[in-house]
Amino acid sequence: MAHWAIESALLWGLASGLAWGAAAFVDEWDGRRRWDGLLGWLGERVWWLPVAVAAAGVLMTAVTPVWRYRVHRWEVSADVVYTRTGWFSREWLLVPVSRIQTVDTEQGWIERLLGLATIEINTASHAGSSEVAGLPADVAARLAEQLAHRAHDLRDDAT
Known part of the structure; x- marks a missing residue:
């Protein structure tokens, strides 16, 4: 189970890092040029993405090894x-x-x-x-x- 937990943690850590990078890019871009409408709403909440990805990663890293072991x-x-x-x-x-x-x-x-x-x-x-x-x-x-x-x-x- 440790093998599956480590693999999951590394995968979700990479996904979380990419989400943080994407959020920083969008936040920087939004600071230079204000977006209107839906894009503006998303630009204001862009930091929810890395938090959501990290939370999903923690949950999946906890659940995946146990589930795979049972199946x-x-x-x-x-x-x-x-x-x-x-x-x-x-x-x-x-x-x-x-x-x-x-x-x-x-x-x-x-x-x-x-x-x-x-x-x-x-x-x-x-x-x-x-x-x-x-x-x-x-x-x-x-x-x-x-x-x-x-x-x-x-x-x-x-x-």
Whole structure:
């Protein structure tokens, strides 16, 4: 969950910084040339934008990790990798181990700082590909190796 919280905080921090910059630009522009009507009304209240973006960022940074943790699930059985994702509409994906072509382990810089990794399970079909994020790095490496060996063994049995 810390990984998702840090990602959300960085994204909303960037959005908030851009909103502050936009508000400063509009305020400076409005100071040189007064706008009338709706633009004048917006120019007078331009500093509400960064405050609203920052408030939304705080709320989303608090809610996003908890929600994602409650929704995202994965399970590996002897012959299927099961993942569930989604915020409002849920997606359940069952990937047969015999159809797995590659299993990749990835680490972004935030994941490296936290000792986490993501495994990406690829099949010939884009729709059949899946990923499991937020695993401890040693678990991800071990799971990727086991899935690759199991997929190899099952493919050999199938042909």
